[in-house]
Amino acid sequence: METRYIFITGGVASSLGKGIISASLGKLLQARGYEITIQKFDPYINIDPGTLNPYEHGECYVTADGQETDLDLGHYERFTGIQTTRDNSVTTGRIYLSVIERERRGDYLGKTIQVVPHITDEIKRRILLNATKRHFDFVITEIGGTIGDIESQPFLEAIRQLRWELGPQRALNVHLTFVPYLAAAGELKTKPTQTSVKQLQGLGIQPEVLVLRTEHDLSDDIRHKVAHFCNVEVEAVIQSQDLPSIYEVPVNMQRQGLDAICLKKMGLTPGEVPELGPWHDFLERRKNATEILDIGLVGKYDLQDAYKSILESLAHAGTYNDRKVKTHFINSEYITRENVAEKLAGMNGIVICPGFGQRGIEGKIIAAEYTRTHDIPTFGICLGMQMMVIEFARNVLGYADANSREMDQTTPHNVIDIMEEQKTITQMGGTMRLGAYDCEVREGSKTWEAYGEQPLVKERHRHRYEFNNRYLEEYQRNGMQCVGVNPAANLVEIVEIPSLRWYIGTQFHPEYSSTVLHPHPLFMSFVRACISEMQ
Numbered sequence: 001m002e003t004r005y006i007f008i009t010g011g012v013a014s015s016l017g018k019g020i021i022s023a024s025l026g027k028l029l030q031a032r033g034y035e036i037t038i039q040k041f042d043p044y045i046n047i048d049p050g051t052l053n054p055y056e057h058g059e060c061y062v063t064a065d066g067q068e069t070d071l072d073l074g075h076y077e078r079f080t081g082i083q084t085t086r087d088n089s090v091t092t093g094r095i096y097l098s099v100i101e102r103e104r105r106g107d108y109l110g111k112t113i114q115v116v117p118h119i120t121d122e123i124k125r126r127i128l129l130n131a132t133k134r135h136f137d138f139v140i141t142e143i144g145g146t147i148g149d150i151e152s153q154p155f156l157e158a159i160r161q162l163r164w165e166l167g168p169q170r171a172l173n174v175h176l177t178f179v180p181y182l183a184a185a186g187e188l189k190t191k192p193t194q195t196s197v198k199q200l201q202g203l204g205i206q207p208e209v210l211v212l213r214t215e216h217d218l219s220d221d222i223r224h225k226v227a228h229f230c231n232v233e234v235e236a237v238i239q240s241q242d243l244p245s246i247y248e249v250p251v252n253m254q255r256q257g258l259d260a261i262c263l264k265k266m267g268l269t270p271g272e273v274p275e276l277g278p279w280h281d282f283l284e285r286r287k288n289a290t291e292i293l294d295i296g297l298v299g300k301y302d303l304q305d306a307y308k309s310i311l312e313s314l315a316h317a318g319t320y321n322d323r324k325v326k327t328h329f330i331n332s333e334y335i336t337r338e339n340v341a342e343k344l345a346g347m348n349g350i351v352i353c354p355g356f357g358q359r360g361i362e363g364k365i366i367a368a369e370y371t372r373t374h375d376i377p378t379f380g381i382c383l384g385m386q387m388m389v390i391e392f393a394r395n396v397l398g399y400a401d402a403n404s405r406e407m408d409q410t411t412p413h414n415v416i417d418i419m420e421e422q423k424t425i426t427q428m429g430g431t432m433r434l435g436a437y438d439c440e441v442r443e444g445s446k447t448w449e450a451y452g453e454q455p456l457v458k459e460r461h462r463h464r465y466e467f468n469n470r471y472l473e474e475y476q477r478n479g480m481q482c483v484g485v486n487p488a489a490n491l492v493e494i495v496e497i498p499s500l501r502w503y504i505g506t507q508f509h510p511e512y513s514s515t516v517l518h519p520h521p522l523f524m525s526f527v528r529a530c531i532s533e534m535q
């Protein structure tokens with residue numbers, strides 16, 4: 001089958017859940033046996049979100065091939081189990097960069113370089129790129145931002161052209177809008193949706209399918225009205241009502257036939273509705289898991305989205321262990337020796353979060369000491385692992401000034417040091433150790449058991465600093481074992497204290513690869529340890 005393209009745009013407001021709708025549609029098409037991929041085109045100028053503060057757009061998600069991307073790619077992977085690549089995340093910055101580089105090389109032979117056609121051609125080339133490398137039946141492209149944003153215009157022009165060039169059988173526009181409820185009038189309002197569709201039509205795009213985000217059930221009347229005013233068939237007006245969990249969205253979309261209508265519009269026969277058995281089992285189990293497990297997240301970003309993948313990984317592992325994980329953000333900036341017991345009270349386990357820079361690290365170290373000395377299950381991730389290592393140096397090895405080179409350039413006890421390959425790097429963007437690397441796991445270790453006795457795993461990274469191997473012997477002699485090592489570079493990737501119930505730190509980010517149907521083994525094992533802590 002020739003590759004078909006589905007474009008997802010959003011109108012009226014941001015944060016309506018375009019990423020979740022894209023991921024859900026991908027999931028549903030996949031369940032029908034189609035090969036799919038999902039990509040995100042972001043209109044901002046940054047080359048990638050790697051240099052963005054998490055307060056701007058939330059977590060930076062890293063693909064297995066080492067691209068720093070938008071957190072929506074995490075949803076795509078968690079919903080569908082696909083592995084996205086650097087081709088699945090494109091920004092205005094990347095588009096302009098390649099056009100400008102080509103111009104400097106002289107490739108345009110003296111032409112004036114313009115938004116149309118040069119920028120739009122490059123956007124089109126990137127939209128089609130994934131399917132030139134391997135076969136996909138469907139490529140779903142989510143356009144970031146909202147219709148009407150100045151930056152979105154070239155992307156919309158590109159998808160307008162593609163729809164025209166590929167024809168209605170091979171290209172389809174799905175538009176997500178918002179239907180607000182005015183409490184004072186007691187009414188749902190469709191005008192913003194009508195305006196948003198008109199705006200799209202003004203750009204030459206007729207959406208074939210509308211997904212209406214709403215807090216209240218839309219009556220048939222409303223769906224008819226929207227269909228009538230927007231030139232869309234009634235059965236192609238789908239409602240996306242607030243649900244208790246994002247993972248219910250695919251089921252809700254399937255019930256309303258979102259995937260079936262997309263197939264029909266593209267000239268395909270939908271056939272039988274797939275059962276989504278394992279997905280339903282997950283939802284059922286999730287619903288029945290009512291017993292609460294309290295997990296503290298020690299970090300510095302008081303923003304849900306900053307730790308998105310960690311929260312989702314804990315939720316997956318909680319469900320498969322029949323628990324409802326309740327996460328409690330504990331701001332490490334305010335943790336002191338005096339209040340740590342109180343701050344961590346009632347937690348069945350602690351995650352020490354990833355991060356960069358000085359702010360809040362002393363609180364992470366104090367938390368690591370407290371959980372180590374009180375044998376509370378603790379999972380340190382990236383910077384979190386580094387803080388476990390520093391804490392151990394300060395309080396067990398007796399190096400009171402131990403630190404990471406990131407925080408202290410001059411400490412004689414740099415137990416966390418800058419990686420050799422990073423020393424000469426001056427540019428900040430896309431230059432960390434990124435993506436999936438092999439890690440050999442020591443037989444008999446707790447981590448090895450957690451991984452189901454696998455001797456070699458592959459996990460994703462995003463860091464510049466590493467465990468300083470000069471201290472390896474000393475750590476191991478004193479009870480902290482380095483049980484995961486990258487064989488090519490001899491970098492320590494995992495530390496654990498075997499005498500404790502669960503005290504494991506990973507230099508990599510296991511949270512990037514936990515999915516709904518395949519929860520990550522380390523999160524599974526951590527959650528199990530937190531449950532036994534309760535008993």
Ligand code: GLN
Nearest residue numbers: 354355382383463464465
């Ligand atoms: N700042 C640390 C480093 O660069 C940890 C990074 C992280 O937690 N992702 O090594």
